[in-house]
Amino acid sequence: MPTTNADITAKLNALREDYAARLPQELAALHELAAGALADPGTQQAARLAQLHQRLHKLAGSAGSFGFTRLGKQAKQLEIQVQQWLGQDVDQGQLRIFSVAVGALAALTQAEQPPAQVAVANPEKATTQTLIYLLEDDPAVAEDIALNLRHFGHRVEHFDRLEAAEAAILRAPPDFMVVDIVFDAERRESPSLIAALQQTLAKPLPVVFISARDDFAAYHAAVKAGAIGYFVKPLDVIRLVDRLEHYLDRRRELPYRVLIVDDDATLAEHYRLVLTSAGMLVDLVTNPEDVLTALRNFNPEMILLDLNIPEYSGPELARVIRLSDEWLRVPITYLSSETDVDQRIKAMGQAGDDFIAKPISDRELISAVSIRAARSRQLSSAIDRDSLTGLLKHSRIKEQVDIELARTRRSGEPLCVAMIDLDHFKSVNDTYGHPAGDKVIKALAHLLRQRLRKTDSIGRYGGEEFVAVLPGCDATEARRLLDDVRQNFKEINFSVDTKHFTVTLSAGVACAELSSALTADTLLQMADDALYLAKHGGRDQICIAE
Known part of the structure; x- marks a missing residue:
């Protein structure tokens, strides 16, 4: 069954509610660790501080995504503080103040943001024929164009009068239009009509104009009417088809394939739902040891990799992935609440390509991933595809x-x-x-x-x-x-x-x-x-x- 706005919103809200329900327990565990580190300055203190650092890092990265912005910011400050103590002797007075600050996190469990409302992308079905309106008053030219377009699998409706075409466009807009500029019998030119119709439609229609005219004014009028192409008669129909197919190829593109590697299952699922809502295909890995299997089975175009994963750092996992020639071209973007610029640079120098900071809003996440995935696809296309046909080499x-x-x-x-x-x-x-x-x-x-x-x-x-x-x-x-x-x-x-x-x-x-x-x-x-x-x-x- 197709995913709807209601489905995505309900799942996001359920994740948010589950996160909010688990917060008190998580904050209590953090406070217990801080109190234990304060009470035992001996050998157990270092282990407790390391656990505190890891859990505060995860909290700082996830809280903002679920609406707890102030909690996330405060957790980040505490994470930075405890990071400075790792491997050092800690002043008990400072640790006492730190323990109190950890306990105060419980007062920040009131979310400040409303539940996310995500619009779900509606990709076109691959089996749907493209409906093309052909506006041409020369019957011989119209027959030649329509015949060739139908050979390529398109559905064509021909109009030899602008008045009839106008009514059809308003009643049932097509996917594409091929329009002659001059209609002698009606003593009208089509660009002004098409430009006016474009203003009334829910979304602009792509249109190619054809004409015996080859002057700047005609080109300018076509552009104002939403033209994506202009062909001078006598018409080369195959060139017209080529322009149409080039436009349609972009609309037929398969969804971006994104692999998320993050040990925080709840946050990773949140990201998956958000990116799915934008029409992407997303797979999750929460156990780093499953990453190679996921790569082979899912074949991603982009990897979102948490920088800090217990037992396996993000750069280590990235280097494991890069050991195989098969995945050298797949961009790896680190996703982390890490604020240390030196650490970010160091991570990107170790098999990574980019960095996205947590927390990140849903809209920013969609935009950031879309831009990076599009670049990856363009690069792969340039390398893998034949320049004349656009087919695989x-x-x-x-x-x-x-x-x-x-x-x-x-x-x-x-x-x-x-x-x-x-x-x-x-x-x-x-x-x-x-x-x-x-x-x-x-x-x-x-x-x-x-x-x-x-x-x-x-x-x-x-x-x-x-x-x-x-x-x-x-x-x-x-x-x-x-x-x-x-x-x-x-x-x-x-x-x-x-x-x-x-x-x-x-x-x-x-x-x-x-x-x-x-x-x-x-x-x-x-x-x-x-x-x-x-x-x-x-x-x-x-x-x-x-």
């Missing part, structure tokens, strides 16, 4: 086959891998030029992203060859998915100057059997052998490896 798609094979062995679900190749692609480059060839490659990349499932991985294997990794997919379903891509791709009309052409594709599919000890290389070779059969069997077809 050769080495990364092979790694993905390995990952899905391992998951298949654990889950028992089927897995298929497809090798896809453009037919007679050399003749496209020779006849129409390499820019046209690049356009064909990009079009297939867009189509694969649009027509395959969100759970599938797609890579450019080399040149005009692609690989699709299809988890949870048997041979029948793989054939259906790829045949849908094949049929739609052959209908796309490419153009160079006044020349028009189409291109077909062939694919070979190999499926993993649970009883066999297949490797990624073996599975890819099987798919490549099936592709060879498809090519030599006449092309424009899908072959399944036996």
Whole structure:
């Protein structure tokens, strides 16, 4: 069931109430430790002070997040004080004053902040078709645009009059609009109408304008109407699709994956709920010894790591993580109430990348994590993805086959891998030029992203060859998915100057059997052998490896 605002708020409030209920017991334990340290200046004093430091540190980091701001600040002051005494002889007079101050914490258990109200992100469903309104009064141009957009899996409604389009937009706003600027029959231009409509809608609509006009005034009017693109006629429909797909790719992005490592289970759960409310996927580790297993199973894009964990310091855990090449690129952000700048710098110099100070408000936490996770994803994308298509590079798609094979062995679900190749692609480059060839490659990349499932991985294997990794997919379903891509791709009309052409594709599919000890290389070779059969069997077809 989807998580709602009410679900998140109820869970956050329940955590807050549980925290408040446990506070008196925690403060009593702190006071008992302080009194014991005062009463026994011998060998037990150092151990009690160390425990006091650890528990005050945890209290200082968590109290503010649950609304006890004054308590958290006072606990931080006491933590700093006891930290100065560690490993030293303590003056009994100072310790007596300290014990009284610890006892006074009980008076600060009245929360100052109202219960948190967190808005839950509502990510779009991967299966929802994009609804595009096409406003174009030239029937031939409209038919060409609509046909190509439908091949890419979009739902298109055409309007040849602005008046009809205006009523439809107000009644049921689309996801995207493609709009001609000039409507001769109505003697109207669309940018002013679209700009006025944008003001009445709950959220602005992305719009691409098309026109025979190529003057600054037309561009400026388009921008004021919310344009994300402008194309001059005669229209290159594939370039229009490319702009649309680039915009939609950002909306289709998977949620950020964040791993929280913190021994304070209540605070970690609070952070998990807050980040989940923002649409992120979050996993928790409260036992440091489970961190490597969590990394392998969850594959995070960012790690939030408590700096001070009993028995295992944050920097030590960070260095354990960095021992594996697999996790070198995952940013580690320390999350701690540590105020000593030297200690922060030292920690970040030991396998960490950044530092977030506790306590932190829910909004600040969401913003801080979102910004850092986005940077991490951008860096990984630049390293792992092909610059022309945005698909995974050769080495990364092979790694993905390995990952899905391992998951298949654990889950028992089927897995298929497809090798896809453009037919007679050399003749496209020779006849129409390499820019046209690049356009064909990009079009297939867009189509694969649009027509395959969100759970599938797609890579450019080399040149005009692609690989699709299809988890949870048997041979029948793989054939259906790829045949849908094949049929739609052959209908796309490419153009160079006044020349028009189409291109077909062939694919070979190999499926993993649970009883066999297949490797990624073996599975890819099987798919490549099936592709060879498809090519030599006449092309424009899908072959399944036996």
